[in-house]
Amino acid sequence: MKVLILGSGVVGVTSAYYLARQGHEVTVVDRQPSPAMETSYGNAGQVSFGxxxxxxxxxxxxxxxxxxxxxxxxxxxxxxxxxxxxxxxxxxxxxCNPERYMVNKERMVRVAEHSRACINALRDETGIRYxxxxxxxxxxxxxxxxxxxxxxxxxxxxxxxxxxxxxxxxxxxxxxxxxxxxxxxxxxxxxxxxxxTGDCYLFTNRLADYCRERLGVEFRFNVEIQRLKRSADRIESVVTSEGELTADAYVVCLGSYSPFLVKDMGVRLPIxxxxxxxxxxxxxxxxxxxxxxxxxxxxxxxxxxxxxxxxxxxxxxxxxxxxxxxxxxxxxxxxxxxxxxxxxxxxxxxxxxxxxxxxTPDSTPIIGATRVDNLWLNTGHGTLGWTMSCGSGQLLADLMSGRDPVIDPRGLDVSRYAA
CATH class of the missing domain: 3.30.9.10 (D-Amino Acid Oxidase, subunit A, domain 2)
Incomplete structure (x- = not known):
């Protein structure tokens, strides 16, 4: 499957890594000149699963x-x-009540603990240091x-x-x-x-290099993502400053800017x-x-x-x-x-x-499918994008590949806000 990932922060690059490992043809697009130039650049450095x-x-x-x-x-x-x-x-x-707090805390820890196992395995496999x-x-x-x-x-x-x-x-x-x-x-x-702990900027750039050199991921930088073009219940292309880009599936990893891109598709993100x-x-x-x-x-x-x-x-x-x-x-x-x-x-x-x-209002990331057939989300991680990036990317890859995910994905996609 040809996958187009929109955004080259830590969540976008880890998504590319796990999708490419599962055999997909992956391209990452970003307006910046290199990976991790926005929220992933200078974060606190804590990879704080617990x-x-x-x-x-x-x-x-x-x-x-x-x-x-x-x-x-x-x-x-x-x-x-x-x-x-x-x-x-x-x-x-x-x-902000005890019942919702416990539900949201469990969802966050579920993703974070999976991310712990994923980043440890990634470090062993790739050998990258950060x-x-x-x-x-x-x-x-x-x-x-x-x-x-x-x-x-x-x-x-x-x-x-x-x-x-x-x-x-x-x-x-x-x-x-x-x-x-x-x-x-x-x-x-x-x-x-x-x-x-670790430098998220170094991690993202070194993982991007690994993806490019070892997994064949293509990175296209200095490309403005302007809008999604829809045909019936599917995304037909992404309109950019360099023309229209097409794929079989599209993944939005644009952090705080994600809501702007998907709102015309009828997807409302409370980010x-x-x-x-x-x-x-x-x-x-x-x-x-x-x-x-x-x-x-x-x-x-x-x-x-x-x-x-x-x-x-x-x-x-x-x-x-x-x-x-x-x-x-x-x-x-x-x-x-x-x-x-x-x-x-x-x-x-x-x-x-x-x-x-x-x-997000519940602090839990939004990972998974949308009502648009080939539009996927991996965004809304708040202060924990670095912490949850590997677990989120691995979960997304499993869902997109039709595999049984390692963790329960319930409560993590955008449908939890439908009410």
Whole structure:
């Protein structure tokens, strides 16, 4: 089968890898000059399978009101006359109850745990390296209330067979030694020993090279994707800046821009861009820097270690498609890394970046078929595109090839929003 993948971020490239491995003729198209130039470029670096949790959670509406008046809040909303934003927020609020949280958490962990197995196998098969580390993730708690609240997540982790351990204040430095230099800051942490870290940009580019050289995948860059052309119940072609491109099947992996392309096909995607920021900080003291990933639960900021760099990612900002770099957001994530690892890196020499995470109201990605016969989706991964990319790509390839999928795909395609 000839497959055309629209988008060359980490989700598009992993989709290409798994489809090509199953014998399909794959072409990837993107407006950028190379892979992973948008949301996949500067993300937080955490491959956090066990940390996969919905943003829509009980208590979030109350916290969101409080965050409006905090300087270093994890969520910011830029007021706009935007009905799409208003609709997204209302749908998200509808998921902020215990019942929906548990359903959405299970779906996310289902995909993430599959992705863990997939990325491990991919690394063994391809041999690619991307400044990766397999040393786990440590979620840090500054308040006892956070320790109490994590109990519900631990129940889901236990049901899904995810290894985890709750640590007290004296035990966290045993996992991340540099935290011993800031005593008294944290009351405990949740350690997920099987989580990983790595540079998503390096991973995506090296996997794209492997796909091109070993699997025959064609990449077409600097091509503007303009619209889909439909004939009856099928996509006939993709209209681009270089003319019409045809295939047997079409896969949309365009992140936050996916809804624009498919809406004329009668497919409504409740995806909204949630803007995030990151700093890439040169390491100055290995002993004072993280060895893997830590997540500061209070500020929702992730701090990950690459070879000689620290990647700090955080802040969720509802600001439509605005990509301007705001210094006050830099101040927040800079404050957190200085507070947690004050001797680890030179924040003054950091690279500042922003990107749009394609968030769904239930935080679960949209993977699978649509009502249009040959149109498929792999999008809406929110903050966890890097984490879920391999599992999503492998699941999509199985579904498109008519194979029995390794995991249950129910609740993951766009039909869950039909009501």
């Amino acid at each position: 940390f996969s949790s919905p943003w829509a959670a009980p208590g979030i509406p109350r916290k969101a009101v409080k965050w409006m008046f905090q300087e270093h809040a994890p969520l910011k909303i830029q007021p706009k006359m935007d009905p799409t934003m208003a609709r997204f927020m209302m749908q998200m609020l509808g998921n 400044e990766d580390r397999q040393r786990g993730l440590l979620q840090l708690f500054r308040h006892e209330s956070q320790v109490e609240a994590v109990a519900k997540d631990m129940r889901v982790l236990e049901q899904c067979g995810v290894r985890h351990r709750l640590l007290n204040a004296d035990e966290i430095a045993g996992v991340e030694p540099a935290l011993g230099r800031v005593p008294g800051k944290f009351v405990g942490g949740l350690h997920l020993p099987d989580d990983q 909204y861009p949630v803007k995030g920021y990151s700093l890439t900080v040169p390491v100055t003291d290995d002993g004072g820097a993280p060895q893997s990933t830590v997540m500061d639960e209070t500020f929702k900021v992730a701090i990950s270690r690459f070879d000689d760099r620290i990647r700090v990612g955080g802040t969720a900002e509802l600001a439509s498609y605005d990509l301007s770099l705001l210094e006050k957001r830099r101040a927040t994530i800079g404050m957190v890394v200085r507070d947690v690892f004050p001797e680890g890196g030179d924040v003054g020499r950091a690279e500042f970046w922003t990107g749009l995470r394609p968030m």
